[in-house]
Amino acid sequence: MKLPGVPFYQANINNYTPGRTRPVRKLTIHHSAGWENTLRYLWADPNRNGSSHFWVGNQPNQIEQYVDTGDTAWTNNNWDSNCESITVETRGDWRGYYDKQTLNNLYTLMVKLLPTYPQLIVEYHMDVSRTFTLCPADLKHKGYAKAEWDKAVAAFNKPAPAPTPPKPVAINYRSITPKRVKLIRPANLWDFNFTEWAKAKAVQAYPAGHLVDVVAVAKNSLGGEYYMTAYSYNGGSVRATNGFNIKDCEDYVPAITQPPTVEQKWEPMANPRKMRLMVTSKITDLDTMKETGSDIQAGTDIDLVELKTIKPGVTYARSKWSMQNNKNWGILLNRFAEVPATAPEPTPEPPREPVPEPPLDVDPNTPSDSDLHGQVNWLVKAIKALLAYFKIKV
Numbered sequence: 001m002k003l004p005g006v007p008f009y010q011a012n013i014n015n016y017t018p019g020r021t022r023p024v025r026k027l028t029i030h031h032s033a034g035w036e037n038t039l040r041y042l043w044a045d046p047n048r049n050g051s052s053h054f055w056v057g058n059q060p061n062q063i064e065q066y067v068d069t070g071d072t073a074w075t076n077n078n079w080d081s082n083c084e085s086i087t088v089e090t091r092g093d094w095r096g097y098y099d100k101q102t103l104n105n106l107y108t109l110m111v112k113l114l115p116t117y118p119q120l121i122v123e124y125h126m127d128v129s130r131t132f133t134l135c136p137a138d139l140k141h142k143g144y145a146k147a148e149w150d151k152a153v154a155a156f157n158k159p160a161p162a163p164t165p166p167k168p169v170a171i172n173y174r175s176i177t178p179k180r181v182k183l184i185r186p187a188n189l190w191d192f193n194f195t196e197w198a199k200a201k202a203v204q205a206y207p208a209g210h211l212v213d214v215v216a217v218a219k220n221s222l223g224g225e226y227y228m229t230a231y232s233y234n235g236g237s238v239r240a241t242n243g244f245n246i247k248d249c250e251d252y253v254p255a256i257t258q259p260p261t262v263e264q265k266w267e268p269m270a271n272p273r274k275m276r277l278m279v280t281s282k283i284t285d286l287d288t289m290k291e292t293g294s295d296i297q298a299g300t301d302i303d304l305v306e307l308k309t310i311k312p313g314v315t316y317a318r319s320k321w322s323m324q325n326n327k328n329w330g331i332l333l334n335r336f337a338e339v340p341a342t343a344p345e346p347t348p349e350p351p352r353e354p355v356p357e358p359p360l361d362v363d364p365n366t367p368s369d370s371d372l373h374g375q376v377n378w379l380v381k382a383i384k385a386l387l388a389y390f391k392i393k394v
């Protein structure tokens with residue numbers, strides 16, 4: 001495999017073995033113990049008798065490939081090891097060299113290899129060479145290469161991040177048939193753009209009875225619902241997240257407009273007369289419909305001259321005094337009764353005469369109202385007489 005995105009400079013065919021004789025299992029880390037900027041010329045030399053798959057430098061993304069990973073590079077001074085390894089030379093000096101950018105490039109190479117070679121383990125030249133070498137020095141001894149490897153493996157094993165669930169829409173708006181609502185209690189206009197009740201912000205306080213024309217309802221993530229004005233809602237292009245909690249509102253019902261009342265007038269009584277007040281009452285002032293003045297005792301006879309019916313069945317009577325003094329005063333007519341006519345002289349009781357007792361009922365044939373049996377006997381006798389008349393023998 002030629003690694004995608006990595007420049008490939010083919011090593012001379014004298015410097016590697018085409019193909020593999022066993023599965024690739026390892027990534028062998030080397031350091032190029034000099035200050036080379038590239039190994040492409042070294043491995044292109046047909047007499048070099050060596051090669052590596054990769055080299056990483058100290059410039060951003062400086063990674064080069066010289067041998068296809070499907071071929072066997074000669075890097076490790078150990079044929080068996082070469083057969084199962086991908087090899088990388090890391091720019092550095094005899095110590096192994098610490099350079100952040102170089103290590104970043106080593107990391108990038110590892111990340112690119114792992115998807116194709118997930119079985120790889122990392123090893124170091126000194127551990128496999130058949131001749132003595134300090135390679136790769138601090139890349140092994142100070143753990144620089146291992147640290148990059150561990151990061152690359154962690155990144156490789158990291159499960160793909162779960163798709164971020166769509167954030168719940170914090171506030172839902174719905175337009176409603178425009179209407180007028182009334183605050184049923186003193187209430188705040190709220191900024192309903194909050195996700196914790198404790199963070200609700202009152203914009204302004206309004207008194208009970210305040211009328212608001214509303215066109216939309218906003219529901220925030222806590223489920224609170226708020227009436228919005230046309231101005232705040234602005235046809236769905238919300239201008240202000242302000243509203244009244246719908247629980248503080250009721251639909252406003254305008255008072256039914258009464259037809260203008262025909263002015264009630266005092267009308268003269270057909271038969272003005274003195275009538276007797278039957279219930280202790282006060283005068284009612286018909287301008288205010290409040291009772292006024294002091295009690296007029298039941299039994300008082302009052303000269304009544306006029307009547308005013310203020311609604312069906314409710315008629316007030318006005319006294320002569322009130323009329324003459326132009327007072328719009330009256331007392332309910334149904335509290336009056338006619339003054340009784342002067343009682344006539346008692347007529348003497350007529351002399352009594354004894355009433356005779358009815359005669360005793362001694363008639364055995366005619367039943368009285370106390371005679372059930374007598375009735376039956378009488379009936380039997382009558383039937384017998386009838387039968388006898390027709391000469392029927394029983």
Ligand SMILES: [Zn+2]
Nearest residue numbers: 030031125135
């Ligand atoms: Zn080496």
